[in-house]
Amino acid sequence: MPGLMFQGPLPPLSIRQAQIASRLEAHVRHLTETIGPRNFKFYKNLQRSVVWLEGELRQSGYAVERLPYEIDGQIFENLHTLDDEGPFTVIGAHYDSVYECPGANDNGSAVAALLELARLLPGRRDLRFVLFANEEPPFYKTEGMGSHVYVQRLLQNAEPVNNMICLETLGYYTEAPDSQKSPGGDWFPTVGNFMAVAADLQSNDLAREVVGRWRSQVAFPCLGVAATPESEFDLIQAGLNMSDHDCFWRAGIPAVMITDTVFYRYAHYHTLEDTWEKLTYEPFARVVDGLAQILSQTLSDGCEVSVPGRAKPIFP
Numbered sequence: 001m002p003g004l005m006f007q008g009p010l011p012p013l014s015i016r017q018a019q020i021a022s023r024l025e026a027h028v029r030h031l032t033e034t035i036g037p038r039n040f041k042f043y044k045n046l047q048r049s050v051v052w053l054e055g056e057l058r059q060s061g062y063a064v065e066r067l068p069y070e071i072d073g074q075i076f077e078n079l080h081t082l083d084d085e086g087p088f089t090v091i092g093a094h095y096d097s098v099y100e101c102p103g104a105n106d107n108g109s110a111v112a113a114l115l116e117l118a119r120l121l122p123g124r125r126d127l128r129f130v131l132f133a134n135e136e137p138p139f140y141k142t143e144g145m146g147s148h149v150y151v152q153r154l155l156q157n158a159e160p161v162n163n164m165i166c167l168e169t170l171g172y173y174t175e176a177p178d179s180q181k182s183p184g185g186d187w188f189p190t191v192g193n194f195m196a197v198a199a200d201l202q203s204n205d206l207a208r209e210v211v212g213r214w215r216s217q218v219a220f221p222c223l224g225v226a227a228t229p230e231s232e233f234d235l236i237q238a239g240l241n242m243s244d245h246d247c248f249w250r251a252g253i254p255a256v257m258i259t260d261t262v263f264y265r266y267a268h269y270h271t272l273e274d275t276w277e278k279l280t281y282e283p284f285a286r287v288v289d290g291l292a293q294i295l296s297q298t299l300s301d302g303c304e305v306s307v308p309g310r311a312k313p314i315f316p
């Protein structure tokens with residue numbers, strides 16, 4: 001990956017970052033306390049989430065469309081903005097939570113980040129914000145997964161999607177020693193104070209662009225991983241494919257996951273303890289501010305996936 005990981009003390013939080021921090025906290029609290037668990041079992045909460053998310057994106061000036069689909073007699077909805085023209089980057093996050101968990105970090109943090117990015121990057125013709133239903137079990141890696149349904153729609157409509165940024169569990173950072181575990185060995189830093197960019201081989205150029213921009217512009221540690229066939233660890237085993245970006249990968253669309261590394265760092269993953277006050281809003285705000293900064297310019301296209309017929313069968 002280009003550049004060097006930021007090291008040393010972080011600069012003082014800017015006023016803009018402090019505002020982002022309090023908005024992120026408010027979003028996560030709304031989703032986890034006011035609304036609560038949100039999935040097929042807590043269906044009313046899922047519907048309340050959609051109404052709220054739609055309103056928030058509209059407040060940022062984006063037109064929004066709901067995309068309902070049916071699984072086992074139940075209607076679920078993906079949500080996307082409509083302002084893009086020509087080739088675009090998908091900024092995506094799932095808004096459901098697992099079991100009866102409040103899902104503050106997984107994935108309230110990413111939803112909050114997406115809402116903030118839409119507010120900080122208004123009126124963009126090269127970005128499409130998408131909120132997915134049903135990332136969590138029992139829909140995970142099935143045809144009921146919101147991102148799977150969404151990718152099929154992109155391919156059927158031959159939409160000019162360039163690439164995808166998946167926001168997944170990205171609200172927890174710590175300076176504590178030995179706070180970071182590592183997939184497939186011990187090659188990650190041992191302090192969990194960095195954000196990570198995870199890619200597969202076809203997304204290597206995208207990952208390098210994201211990491212390169214980050215390291216030259218943002219004062220916050222960023223680790224980049226592109227798993228190649230030569231990698232020392234198995235991408236699947238490592239869990240690098242464990243979110244909505246996997247559906248894009250399977251369709252041949254370059255995608256990276258932006259994350260705090262989830263269960264390699266965060267102890268409350270998929271538990272009832274994944275509550276809003278566990279998140280660290282100041283470093284989280286630096287990450288969101290950094291993302292807004294590197295996305296202030298259009299990303300390179302990275303692929304020609306809008307060609308119909310490029311779709312590979314997924315979930316065979």
Ligand SMILES: [Zn+2]
Nearest residue numbers: 098106136270
């Ligand atoms: Zn999850």
